[in-house]
Amino acid sequence: MSKSDKGKWRSPLWARLCAIIGCVLMVTGGGALVATQVAVARYAGAVDSKDLFGNAAAGATKTSSTIKGPLNILLVGIDPRDANTAPLSDSIIVVHIPKDLNQAQIFSIPRDLRVEIPAFEKTGFQGGTAKINAAMSYGSSVGNGKHDVAQGFELLAKTVSQLTGIKKFDAGAILNFNGFKDIVEAMDGVTMTIDQNVKSEHLQPNGKPRPRRPECADNSCDHPYIGPQKTYKKGTYHLEAWEALDYVRQRYGLPRSDYDRQRHQQQFIKAMAEQALSKNVVTNPIKLDQILRAAGDALIFDGNGHNIIDWALALRGARDMTLVKLPGKSLFEGKQYIGEGLDESAGGFFESVGDDSISTFLIDHPAFLQEL
Template sequence: MERRDLGERVAKSGKRRTPLWARLSAIFGCVLMVLSGGALVAQQVLVSRYAGAVETGNLFGAPAGAAAKEEKSDIKGPLNILLVGIDPRTDEQTPLSDSIIVAHIPADMRQAYLFSIPRDLVVDIPPFEKTGFKGGRSKINAAMGYGSSVGNGKHDVVQGFDLLAKTVGQLTGIQEFDAGAIINFNGFKAIVEAMGGVTMTIDQNVKSEHLQPNGKPRPRLARCADNSCAHPYYGPQAEYKVGTYHLQAWQALDYVRQRYGLPRSDYDRQRHQQQFIKAMAKQALGKDVVTNPAKLDKVLKAAGKALIFDGGGHSVVDWAFSMKNIRSDDMTLVKLPGNSIINNGDYRGEELEPSAKEFFSAVRQDRVQDFIFRHPEYINNNAG
C-alpha cells in the first residue's frame, strides 16, 4: 500500500477527522481501538515511521502463508481482539499475563466493548504440543507461562501468547481472534510520560503495595527476597484518593497495578485498568498532543516500543483506518461478575457467575448491545 493511496482514501471522505498519525498512537499505544478519523495531508512520514516501529509477531501460531491470504480482504466487523499486558521480564523468566482484555467490535464498527478476564480465574488450559504441556486446570495467567518455554531455560512471550489465546478462546467460545497484542507495562509508562501525564478519575481510595509517596520502591523484607511472602513490602505507601487528578506516569501505572486491600481485589483492578485505557485514549487525541509535533513524535516512538502486534495479515495502518468511526466515548467498559474460590479458608482463585456464559454467547453472536440492555449491571458505572 503506497502512502499516496492512504492520503487519497482520507481526502475523498471530505470529512474533518482526527489525524491518522494520532489515531495510530491511540489505537496501539492505548490498546488498539481507541479513536478514529484522520486526515493525512503532510504527516505521512510520521505514519510510515510509526508503522515501521511496531514489532509484529505470529501471536496466534498461524501456519505460514495464512496471513498473506487474509491480507487481500478488508477488515470488517464483527471483530474480537485479544490484548495482554505483561510486566517486563527477561527471556529467562516465565512470563505471566497480568492483564487480559478482549475488545469486541460489532459489525457496524462504531462501538467497542472491552471486558477483562480475571488473572486468577481458574480454567481448563488446553494441551500445547510446542512445550509438551499436557493440559490441566489452573489460573488463566499461567497459560502464557505454560506455552512460552523454548528450551535451555528460555521463554518466548509470543509463543506463550498462542496458548493463552487458545485458553481464552476455549473459555469464551471465540474460535479465532482477529488481532492481538502484547503490551509491556513499561512501554505504557513511556507513552504516558511522552504525553505529559494522564488525567483520570479515581473511584476509590487506594494504597500502593509497591511504591512510596515519592514514587520510589518500598523496601522489601529480607526474608521475602525470594518472593515467598504475599506482602513483602513495608514503610510509607503512595496513596490515591477519590477524585479526578492529572497523574504522572508512575502514579497512573502504580494505581492500576493495585489489588491488595481493595474490596473486590482483582475485579477492582480490572475496572481501574479499563478506566486507564479510556483515559489514555482521550489524552492521546487531545489538542496538547495532536497539535504538538515534538510531543506527538515522542508518543509515537514510545507506542511503537510498547507492544508486539499481530493484525491477522493486516498492517497497522489498515487497522487504524478500520477504526475510523470509533471514538473514546464509544468505548463501553464491561465487568464480568465473579467470586473468589475459598477452600478450607484458603484462596484458590476466581470463578465467573453463570450469566457470564450468556455474555460470551452474545459476543459470539454479535448481540452484546442487546445483552447489555437486558443486563445493565454488566456496565462499569465508574467508567471514568
C-alpha cells in the first residue's frame, strides 16, 4: 500500500455504513443497492427513528435528493442499559462526507477525553468539565429516576459540536452493542486481523463473564474482575460474535489504552463491511434477511427527515473511505489520572472538517492517517 493510501480502503460507502449503522441496506453480488418498494418499507421501517438532536425533525418527510454534501454524521455506541440507568457513550465516531459525496473520512473521539460539556436546560445540568462519555448521562434524565438515551444523545451532540466546531450534524445514530452481536452472529462470525496480544477484562476463555470482586459491586474499582481471562493473540482469525465484540471493547492493559481500542474498532468495521460484501452474504437472501432484521434491533436513527434508505441512495456514489486518528495524551493531576487530552494539532484537523478540506490536511499531516 502506498503512503497516500494508508488508512484508506475501497468499497461502497453504504456497505461500510452497513457495518457502522446496522447492515440495513440490500446489496447484490456487484455491490449495487437494491431498493424495491418492499425492501424500503420493510427495512427502513424496522429501524427505530427518534429525534436525537432536539429539533423534532426525525418524523419529517423529505426526499433523498435534498441530501447534499458536505455532511457530518455522529455515531454513538452504547452498552445496553435499562431506563433506570444513566447511559454512557462507549464509542463516539464522526463520519464526514465531502461536498462531492464520493468519499468519507471517519474519526473517533476518545471516550475519556476531558471537555467542556455545555449546560442543558432539559435536565438542569449547569455545564462543566468532565469526560465526554458522561455527556449522555448528564443529558438523559427525564425524571422519576428514568433516563432517555435519545435525549442524552442530544447533549452529547452539542458537546461534540462545541469540541469540533461542527455547527450541526446531518444525521445521527445510537448503536446497541448487543444488537451488533446479533448482526455478527447472523454473518456467522467475522474474520479479522488482531494486531497485538489482548487480554479480556470482561470474559473468561469460555466466553462466560469473569467473577466480580465483592468490594467492587458499586463499580468503584478500575479492575473489578478476577479469574482467568480470554486472550486474543496476534494473527488473523475467524472470531465468533462474542469474541469479536469482546475484543473491540478492550482497552485495559493496552499500551495506548483507548487509542488502541479505537483502532481495533475501525479494523472491525472494515472486516464487517468486507464480509458483508462477500458473495456468500450478498447472494444469499436468507442470510442477508437475517442480518438486516438483526440490524433493526441494534439501531436508533435520526436522518433529519430522511430514512436510512434515503441516505443509502444519496451516498451510493461514495466509494473511498479514510480512517483518521486524533493525536492525544493522558492527563494527570499529580499522580491521579483524570482523562485524555488532544494534541494542539487536532485543532487544525477540526478546521479542515469545517471547511471540507480534510484530504488536503491529511496530505500535509500523514500522521493522522490510521494504520490498519
